[in-house]
Amino acid sequence: MPATLRHFAINADDVPRARAFYEQVFGWTFTPWGPPGFYQVRDAGKGFRGALQGRREVADHPMPGMEITFGVDDLKATVAAIEAAGGTILMPPFRIEGVGELIFFRDTEGNVAGAMQYEAVQWPE
DSSP: OOOEEEEEEEEESSHHHHHHHHHHHHOOOEEEOSSTTOEEEOOSSTTOEEEEEEOOEETTEEOOSEEEEEEOSOHHHHHHHHHHTTOEEEEEEEEETTTEEEEEEEOTTSOEEEEEEEOSOOOOO
């Protein structure tokens, strides 16, 4: 079942400080999107979207400094494959209007990642 790395998030204890850092170091621009303290970065690489957000927990698991999300064609099949391979679904499918349906899972090594079935809308290159 193919998956494409599509999204990354930088989790920060101090979002304004992290924003200033990445603007200065990489020249990225951040656009407010969604809840307060959440920003999108669109100039981090062709075909990628990124986020800068406050650190949070998913199913009582503190999210690391960086997290990744894989784009998949069939989220239900991906959930079944994760569980069959020994992984654990931490967050059941959650719909983000205009974006797609997202899960978070833990792999057999304890790593947490997301998988999302994106809506048909294509991101600009």
